Amino acid sequence: MGYNRVEMRTEKARKIRETLNATRRRRKNQVPKVYQLKLQNLSKEDEEKLCKLFLEAKWLYNYVVADVENRLNSNTWKLKEVEIKTPKGLERREIRQLSSQMRQGIVERIKRNLYSLKRAKEKGIKVGKLSFKSEVRSIPLKQYGITYKVLKDKNRIKIQGIKKEFRVLGLHQIPKDSELAEAQLVKKPSGYYLHVVCYLPKEKVIEEIKKNQTKEPVGIDLGIKYQLTLSNGEKFSWYIPETRRLKKLQKELSRKQKGSKNYQKVKEQIKKEWEYIHNKRKDTQNKVISYLKKFSLIAIQKDSVKSWKEGLFGKQVQNTGIGGITARLKTLATLIPVIFVDRYEPTSKSCSFCGYKQKIPLSERTFRCKNCGREIDRDVNSARNILQIALKALADRVKSALPVDCGEVTPVEWSIVPR
Ligand SMILES: [Zn+2]
Known part of the structure; x- marks a missing residue:
């Protein structure tokens, strides 16, 4: 007996649903x-x-x-x-x-x-x-x-x-x-x-990452001048200012008659120059992501990008393309443990050596602790604090016997940030 039309339609819908479910199951791995x-x-x-x-x-x-x-x-x-x-x-x-x-x-x-x-x-x-x-x-x-x-x-x-x-x-x-x-x-x-x-296949990708992984955890502070500052003191920037060539071309464009053949020609060149700048940014981001894979754990402040966008750095943040890296960090989080620290934690105001809290104006690039007297780059200090908060949270979770949702990591293996 053949299907009638309605049965065929439901049969088709059922098959589509089944395929979708099967794909979803596969994607998990x-x-x-x-x-x-x-x-x-x-x-x-x-x-x-x-x-x-x-x-x-x-x-x-x-x-x-x-x-x-x-x-x-x-x-x-x-x-x-x-x-x-x-x-x-x-x-x-x-x-x-x-x-x-x-x-x-x-x-x-x-x-x-x-x-x-x-x-x-x-x-x-x-x-x-x-x-x-x-x-x-x-x-x-x-x-x-x-x-x-x-x-x-x-x-x-x-x-x-x-x-x-x-x-x-x-x-x-x-x-x-x-x-x-x-x-x-x-x-x-x-x-x-x-x-x-x-x-x-996830398993294979993780295996590949583990080959080059160290036992060192890392904290990341996101910034404007340097988009990433790590707790080990390394800094990365992929902000590429508009090139001199771009500025020259833009000046040239302003002198051409809008819609003319020469105007179109210069416009094409400008687009090419933007593509070049964009590629360079992407390239640096790729390098950063593959560098981050060598750490056993990454600690980062939750929603920190979002809070800037809402605030005064809006345009600058967009230019640096930092939004792109957070999406990639999310993917990275499925491969290695990434811990998100609450964005309201006072990571820039505390001394990462002794824990003393003090005010520090935005323009001040060095944190000089009034308690222990140590001096440290402002962003490195933040990155170290972020890492410490994350490690503490993780240790607490282990202590309270709650399941740790970030893979088979045992916190005792990690070298704690030097104080
Ligand atoms: Zn101190």
Whole structure:
């Protein structure tokens, strides 16, 4: 006996649910990692096709955003034609290159953006409507095998709707036993990239980390001039000020006639320069994260980034891109123990040698203890305090026989911060 329509639909829904649950179970033992693959040897025709994808994504995005109430519904992803505003008035545009999965991805992105806007509003932050995009820089490719495929033996990738298989650079980085998941097609001034999310077996990743791990724990203080200061005195900064070249280009741009060919040319160069700065930042962050993996435990102040953003450092914090590193610390926390210390702990006011508390103005970079007379860099002092608070909290938890939720660590093994 065959299924009738309703039974088929519920059967389909059940199967989807089952697959989702199975994936969720697998993910518990996996760690995500993003790999960047650069599309190589693009012909003019290839570039045009790819360019069209991003253009259509922008049309769709802006069309929906222009009238969310009426245009965002369960059928939005089926749109094959949209209207866009041009200097000459409204014009119709066909959506041909974007596949239905890609359109779904764009629609989901709009929903996500609306949600975060709503959350911000609830917190009392003044926000307007969702704004139009002058450019869409990435296209979500959700289901591996449908929206894109990796042809490893050929060193190529395939993108849904485009016949050609693109040669890519960087495939060798992806470990054999990783599971490929969603990806993003990314447009940068230097070319087109595929950012692939891979899931690696957690056990193996941890094993790899443990090979180079020391028994030393570390405390981290987040700052503006140096984004990270460690309790062992090391400091890291990935704030790269705007380059001289960028300033020169910006000056040049101001002299060009807006919209002219030369104007566009300089604008492209500026974008390239930003990409360069951005890459350098990312590079330093990568190095910092891999350096942090050698510690047996990381202590950091909870929500410290958030508290700055709300406060007076807002813009500076955004420029340093410190937000990005906290997300990565969260991933790191699934691999090595990370303890978050309450953000209201007076970590800068206490002497990390004797515990004496005293006031210290923000401008003062050195902590000079009025009790024991020791002098120490302000941020290093904070980092040491953060570590001490974390270790004490952990020891208390062990003493009170409460389960320690950060893995198989025994606090006695750690060398306590020297006093
Ligand atoms: Zn002291």
